[in-house]
C-alpha cells in the first residue's frame with residue numbers, strides 16, 4: 001500500500017456519488033469549459049511535485065482534472081479520493097505554467113475545495129480554526145504571544161530535542177516554527193511614514209498576518225526601502241488578513257468578508273498603489289475582483305483595488321529603485337515562490353534585482369521554481385510529503401553553494417529556514433526587501 005492509499009478511504013461508486021451530490025452534478029463555481037480545456041497531453045506531469053512524490057496519475061494535474069470531471073458527471077462522490085487529492089495538491093500552479101492549452105488549474109482546484117467545504121457534512125474543525133484565527137488580529141496575537149514565550153523560556157529547545165527521539169505528530173511539526181519576531185511591525189510603525197528622498201507619491205503596505213508575526217523585520221525593511229526610494233508609506237492599522245489562507249482552504253465566505261474590509265481600509269489611505277511583500281497575499285489580492293464579482297456593492301471597487309495591488313519586487317522594478325553601491329559579500333541565490341512565479345508570472349524582476357545585489361556572488365538555483373513544501377498550511381497538514389519537498393530544495397541549495405537564500409513569501413522563508421536549522425546548515429534565508437535594505441544600511 002503506498003503513501004496515499006493508506007490515507008484514502010475506499011473509492012466510490014455511482015450510488016455514493018449520488019448521495020453526496022443529490023442532483024448528480026458537480027456544480028463548480030466555474031464553467032465546464034475550463035475542465036474540458038484540458039487535452040490530456042501530460043506535459044504538466046513532469047513539473048508536478050505531488051506526482052513526483054507518488055507516481056500516481058490521480059496525484060497529477062491531469063488526473064485531478066479527470067477526477068473533477070468524474071464528480072461533475074456524478075460517477076464518483078465528493079468524499080474519499082476526490083477530497084483527498086484536491087487537498088493533497090499544493091496549489092503551487094506549476095502545472096499552469098507548463099500547460100500549452102492554458103488550463104487555469106488554480107481556479108479549478110480552488111473551486112473544487114470550496115465545493116468540498118460547502119458540501120461536507122459534520123463538524124468542520126479546520127474551517128472553524130482558520131476562520132477564527134485569521135478573521136481578527138486577536139487570535140493571531142494570542143498565539144504569537146504564547147509562542148514567543150515558549151521560545152523565550154527555552155521550552156522550544158526541549159520540544160525539538162524530544163522530537164528527535166520521538167518524531168511524531170505535533171513534536172515533528174514543532175520544528176517548522178521559525179524564530180518569531182519580538183513585535184509586530186504594525187505595532188511599531190505609525191499609520192503614515194514620510195519618504196526619505198524627493199517624494200514620488202503615496203503607497204500603502206499590507207503587513208499581513210503570518211509575515212508580521214514571523215518576519216516583522218521584512219515588513220520594516222519593505223517600508224524603509226520604499227521610503228528610501230521617495231515613497232510616502234501608509235500602514236493602515238485597521239487592515240486585516242488578505243483572506244488567502246481561508247480562500248485556498250475552500251472558505252471563500254470568510255475570504256470575502258476580509259477582502260471587503262481591506263478594500264474599505266486601503267481606499268481610505270488615498271494611496272496610488274498597494275504594495276504587498278508576500279507572494280501568496282499579493283496573488284490573492286490581485287484577484288479580489290473575481291472573489292467579489294457577484295457583489296453589487298463591491299464588484300467595481302474590487303476591480304479598482306486589484307489593479308492597484310503590486311507585489312514588492314514587481315513594484316520597485318517597475319517604478320525604479322536606487323541601486324546600492326555595495327554588493328553582498330557572500331554567495332547568494334534566489335528561490336522562486338510558487339505564487340510569485342506561477343500565479344503572478346513574476347520571475348525576471350526579482351531575479352534581476354537579486355543578481356544586481358549579489359554581483360559576482362550570485363548562484364543560480366537548480367529547480368528554483370519547484371515548491372519548497374510550505375504551501376500555506378500544507379507543511380503542517382501533510383508534514384511528511386512537505387519534508388520530502390524541503391529536502392529536495394535544501395539539496396539544490398547545497399549544490400549551488402549559496403550562503404544567503406533570498407525569496408519573497410513568508411511560507412518559503414519559514415520552511416527553508418526551518419529546514420536549514422534542523423540540518424545544521426549555515427544559511428541565511430531572507431526577504432528581498434531585507435537584502436536590499438541591508439545594503440542601503442551599509443552606506444549610512
Ligand code: SF4
Pocket residue numbers: 037038039040041042043044045061062065095098099100101102103
Ligand atoms: S498540460 Fe494542460 S492540457 Fe496537458 S494534461 Fe496538463 S492540464 Fe491538461
Ligand code: SF4
Pocket residue numbers: 047048049050051059060061064088089090091092093094095096105
Ligand atoms: S498545483 Fe502543483 S501540486 Fe497541484 S497539480 Fe498542479 S503542479 Fe501538481
